[in-house]
Amino acid sequence: xxxxxxTFALSFLWISLSxxxxxxxxxxxxxxxxxxxxxxNAEQSKEVANGFLRIAEAKxxxxxxxxxxxxxxxxxxxRFEVNKDQYLxxxxxxxxQAEKLAPANSEVTALKGYAIMxxxxxxxxxxxxxxxxxxxxxxxxxxxxxxENPRALYLMAQMEYxxxxxxxxxxxxxxxxxxxxxELFEKEESIITEDYxxxxxxKRSAQQMMNNCN
Amino acid sequence: xxxxxxxxxFFLSLSTISFSQTKISGKVLDEKKKGLPGVNVLIKGxxxxxxxxxxxxxxxxxxxEGPQVLVFQLMGFKSIEIAIHCEGNAIQxxxxxxxxxxxxxxxxxxxxxxxEASDEKKSVILRPIDIVTTPSAMGDIVGxxxxxxxxxxxxxxxxxxxxxxxxxxxxxxxxxxxxxxxYGSTAGNVPTRTRFNPNLFKGTFFSTGxxxxxxxxxxxxxxxxxxxxxxxxxxxxxxxxxxxGGYAHTLSSEKQSLTFSANYFDLKPYQSLVKQxxxxxxxxxxxxxxxxxxxxLAKGGLWKILARKESGGMEIWQPEPGQEGRGQxxxxxxxxxxxxxxxxxxxxxxxxxxxxxxxxxxxxDIHIDSIRLERKNQLAHGKFTATKDFSDRLSMNTGLEYFNxxxxxxxxxxxxxxxxxxxxFYLFTEWDYYLNKNLVFxxxxxxxxxxxxxxxxxxxxxxxAYKISETSQVSFAAGSFSQMPVENLRVLNxxxxxxxxxxxxxxYLLQRDGIIFRAEGFYKGYExxxxxxxxxxxxxxxxxxxxxxxxxVDIFFRDRKSIKNTDYWVTYSFVDSKRQFDQYKSxxxxxxxxxxNFSLVAKHFILDFKSQLGISFSMNDGYPYxxxxxxxxxxxxTESFQSLSFSWSYLPKPNLIIHFGVNNVLxxxxxxxxxxxxxxxxxxxxxxIPSGLVAPRFLFLGIFLTLSKDKNANQLNNL
Numbered sequence: 001x002x003x004x005x006x007t008f009a010l011s012f013l014w015i016s017l018s019x020x021x022x023x024x025x026x027x028x029x030x031x032x033x034x035x036x037x038x039x040x041n042a043e044q045s046k047e048v049a050n051g052f053l054r055i056a057e058a059k060x061x062x063x064x065x066x067x068x069x070x071x072x073x074x075x076x077x078x079r080f081e082v083n084k085d086q087y088l089x090x091x092x093x094x095x096x097q098a099e100k101l102a103p104a105n106s107e108v109t110a111l112k113g114y115a116i117m118x119x120x121x122x123x124x125x126x127x128x129x130x131x132x133x134x135x136x137x138x139x140x141x142x143x144x145x146x147x148e149n150p151r152a153l154y155l156m157a158q159m160e161y162x163x164x165x166x167x168x169x170x171x172x173x174x175x176x177x178x179x180x181x182x183e184l185f186e187k188e189e190s191i192i193t194e195d196y197x198x199x200x201x202x203k204r205s206a207q208q209m210m211n212n213c214n
Numbered sequence: 215x216x217x218x219x220x221x222x223x224f225f226l227s228l229s230t231i232s233f234s235q236t237k238i239s240g241k242v243l244d245e246k247k248k249g250l251p252g253v254n255v256l257i258k259g260x261x262x263x264x265x266x267x268x269x270x271x272x273x274x275x276x277x278x279e280g281p282q283v284l285v286f287q288l289m290g291f292k293s294i295e296i297a298i299h300c301e302g303n304a305i306q307x308x309x310x311x312x313x314x315x316x317x318x319x320x321x322x323x324x325x326x327x328x329x330e331a332s333d334e335k336k337s338v339i340l341r342p343i344d345i346v347t348t349p350s351a352m353g354d355i356v357g358x359x360x361x362x363x364x365x366x367x368x369x370x371x372x373x374x375x376x377x378x379x380x381x382x383x384x385x386x387x388x389x390x391x392x393x394x395x396x397y398g399s400t401a402g403n404v405p406t407r408t409r410f411n412p413n414l415f416k417g418t419f420f421s422t423g424x425x426x427x428x429x430x431x432x433x434x435x436x437x438x439x440x441x442x443x444x445x446x447x448x449x450x451x452x453x454x455x456x457x458x459g460g461y462a463h464t465l466s467s468e469k470q471s472l473t474f475s476a477n478y479f480d481l482k483p484y485q486s487l488v489k490q491x492x493x494x495x496x497x498x499x500x501x502x503x504x505x506x507x508x509x510x511l512a513k514g515g516l517w518k519i520l521a522r523k524e525s526g527g528m529e530i531w532q533p534e535p536g537q538e539g540r541g542q543x544x545x546x547x548x549x550x551x552x553x554x555x556x557x558x559x560x561x562x563x564x565x566x567x568x569x570x571x572x573x574x575x576x577x578x579d580i581h582i583d584s585i586r587l588e589r590k591n592q593l594a595h596g597k598f599t600a601t602k603d604f605s606d607r608l609s610m611n612t613g614l615e616y617f618n619x620x621x622x623x624x625x626x627x628x629x630x631x632x633x634x635x636x637x638x639f640y641l642f643t644e645w646d647y648y649l650n651k652n653l654v655f656x657x658x659x660x661x662x663x664x665x666x667x668x669x670x671x672x673x674x675x676x677x678x679a680y681k682i683s684e685t686s687q688v689s690f691a692a693g694s695f696s697q698m699p700v701e702n703l704r705v706l707n708x709x710x711x712x713x714x715x716x717x718x719x720x721x722y723l724l725q726r727d728g729i730i731f732r733a734e735g736f737y738k739g740y741e742x743x744x745x746x747x748x749x750x751x752x753x754x755x756x757x758x759x760x761x762x763x764x765x766x767v768d769i770f771f772r773d774r775k776s777i778k779n780t781d782y783w784v785t786y787s788f789v790d791s792k793r794q795f796d797q798y799k800s801x802x803x804x805x806x807x808x809x810x811n812f813s814l815v816a817k818h819f820i821l822d823f824k825s826q827l828g829i830s831f832s833m834n835d836g837y838p839y840x841x842x843x844x845x846x847x848x849x850x851x852t853e854s855f856q857s858l859s860f861s862w863s864y865l866p867k868p869n870l871i872i873h874f875g876v877n878n879v880l881x882x883x884x885x886x887x888x889x890x891x892x893x894x895x896x897x898x899x900x901x902x903i904p905s906g907l908v909a910p911r912f913l914f915l916g917i918f919l920t921l922s923k924d925k926n927a928n929q930l931n932n933l
Contacts, residue, residue: 024261025261028261043251043252043268046251046252046265047265050252050254050256050263050264050265050287051263051265053254053256053287054254054256054260054261054262054263055261057256057258057259057285058256058258058259058260058261085319086289086290086319089319090289125343125774125781125819126341126342126343129342129343130342130416133446133447134446137446137447163868166821166824167824167865167867167868168824169867169868
């Protein structure tokens with residue numbers, strides 16, 4: 001009897017551990033994710049990225065904190081007066097670490113394409129030739145890995161839109177893609193709860209792009 | 215049951231331990247003792263930590279207890295870790311100093327003599343795309359480099375001439391492997407081109423002197439071309455040009471890619487439409503096939519193959535000075551093969567290993583009137599290198615090389631032939647030491663041995679670079695370079711030794727957003743140059759008794775920023791060179807080394823027309839030549855060379871490019887020298903014929919279409 005109870009207790013403990021993986025981790029992540037939405041300058045961006053990096057350091061098997069550290073660096077390169085090339089290179093470094101932990105992950109793949117898109121934007125004339133196909137390939141791969149990933153589709157639409165504008169070839173395809181991505185964003189929102197720590201950014205930018213389409 | 219209670223109690227007790235808070239504060243400084251903001255301060259293994267403020271100070275609380283490790287991290291700096299003990303009391307950490315890491319991004323690089331074309335690195339003079347978009351280059355790699363400082367344009371030759379050196383003094387490498395006969399075979403003052411298509415390469419390193427110990431057998435310059443890594447997309451590329459056409463097909467997957475291409479060209483239809491200065495019997499024509507493959511191996515290795523086979527020819531009448539009629543008929547047939555394979559792997563422990571093998575084989579069949587000459591030149595090259603960064607300050611590159619060089623020439627009808635085989639062995643090592651991120655020293659040594667003339671030699675090289683400010687730096691380089699004489703002289707006297715040059719170079723480089731200014735001064739001493747009796751077509755008794763020098767300054771300015779959608783560069787090179795070589799009895803200014811060289815390249819993008827317009831202008835003060843009617847050697851000079859080129863690239867659709875180009879738009883009658891009769895005529899005058907351009911202008915029209923099944927490819931393509 002004693003043995004049975006013990007086994008029961010142990011197995012229960014094991015189950016509860018595996019379901020609620022790590023509340024401390026989730027709590028720390030949530031705190032940083034909230035802080036991430038408040039970023040208004042380069043210093044704050046650094047602070048929040050550092051927060052994620054501390055989590056990544058402590059939980060070396062998790063890809064998510066590295067993902068966010070990468071995302072913050074990319075956004076900082078777009079938004080603030082920083083050494084943009086250095087920030088994007090650093091972002092790529094974090095993303096490559098995340099890739100090792102989560103190979104064939106749609107979100108990580110799409111983010112890598114986003115970072116490369118940033119690199120192109122700094123010197124399109126000379127980098128476009130080499131890097132544009134790389135970015136497109138990553139977005140395509142990310143879509144194939146997860147057809148429900150709105151960010152992969154939105155980023156691809158961004159890229160298509162830029163190209164279509166350049167060649168004056170009509171933005172129908174790009175606009176169709178961003179419309180589809182907005183549907184996916186809606187769908188994603190329906191499953192987002194308070195405890196949701198997976199990537200959910202991008203809807204606002206997609207809507208802005210949609211406005212240009214209409 | 216008791217066990218269970220103990221068990222539960224144990225867990226309960228764990229969760230009810232009251233954590234005491236430890237406050238940790240301190241300050242992080244940089245090497246100049248200034249506060250360092252943005253540093254990530256954390257306790258290893260916990261989520262606790264903070265970011266340092268503007269003055270470098272930080273403060274946070276933690277619930278962990280006991281001995282802990284405090285980590286300081288900042289992008290671009292070396293992390294530090296210190297041991298602390300948390301026990302609830304506030305801890306004041308002594309000031310911590312973070313040292314900036316020396317990385318590729320922030321460290322000074324040696325720029326003496328060096329010019330890089332790359333998308334990835336910062337200190338680039340040229341981008342790979344510039345090679346295809348420089349109007350005067352007409353898609354030729356070397357044509358684009360002729361607009362860079364330290365080079366001179368020799369319009370009736372087409373090859374690269376660097377700082378008073380002849381064309382053989384430039385060594386051309388693909389992925390570190392030497393390419394034999396990199397230029398197409400030519401005859402009778404028809405300029406040549408590089409055999410390789412610029413689209414093969416992702417980056418180029420061009421040195422006009424003082425280059426790395428990794429390269430040798432080139433007195434003036436090393437041109438290192440690096441092939442592309444894995445292709446991303448499967449696609450077909452079709453080109454239709456005014457001079458021929460071709461098709462390339464690429465197959466690609468995650469781990470490997472393969473490109474096969476075939477091209478055919480024939481200038482005959484073009485020449486029947488456009489007036490020629492030369493008297494063609496058969497216009498230049500030829501075909502080539504090429505295969506390149508890349509494969510990613512397990513453990514991060516990359517394996518590459520490049521193989522090419524081509525065949526071509528031309529027939530041309532060359533008028534003889536002082537004689538009536540069409541002159542000599544020169545017929546040339548050429549067969550060429552190049553194959554190489556290389557493997558490179560960067561290991562986790564910091565070692566990078568490279569192994570490569572290459573074979574170049576060239577066969578020329580030349581008829582000069584009734585004389586038939588066959589020439590075979592074959593170069594095999596094997597190479598192994600090991601590179602290692604021992605720290606962020608010290609790195610090493612060491613390697614071993616073997617060359618097998620076979621040359622054979624014969625007068626077929628006379629049953630006369632001569633040949634040689636040379637085995638060469640090389641060992642090189644080069645060390646870089648960063649005193650700090652602003653000062654680097656490099657020392658290299660290259661040892662060589664030749665089986666043919668039993669010579670052994672040692673070439674020491676050294677350079678340093680110092681960063682004056684965030685945007686500017688100076689570098690200095692000195693070194694010895696050795697090169698075996700050209701094949702047709704070596705075969706006459708197999709005991710000929712290396713020719714030698716000693717370089718001194720001082721370089722200043724300024725780089726700001728979109729602006730590059732580069733100035734370089736150099737001195738190059740030549741020893742053991744080959745002199746012979748007779749004349750270049752029929753040399754006799756070659757010996758190593760020649761010598762000479764070249765000194766000069768070159769200036770380069772590139773601006774991609776000041777004028778919207780416009781990118782331009784201006785180059786001026788001054789060379790003062792005199793050398794005793796070939797048939798000359800005294801030190802003379804060589805015909806290929808004009809004193810003042812100027813070039814301008816400008817490209818303007820017009821978005822509304824989806825077009826890029828380009829112009830380039832080159833000029834020099836004239837080529838020296840020897841007039842036998844004049845007593846002194848090489849005392850005459852041609853008129854100034856001037857050439858204006860124009861190009862227009864139009865992109866109507868992402869996968870379609872239409873390119874139109876004209877060389878020498880103004881049709882200026884440039885003269886590169888004169889050929890004189892061997893004998894004086896009855897009036898005692900040596901008659902002459904100018905060596906000029908093949909045609910007053912060269913026009914090019916090409917349509918390049920990319921086809922791909924990939925649905926994205928219709929949106930984006932290799933422009």
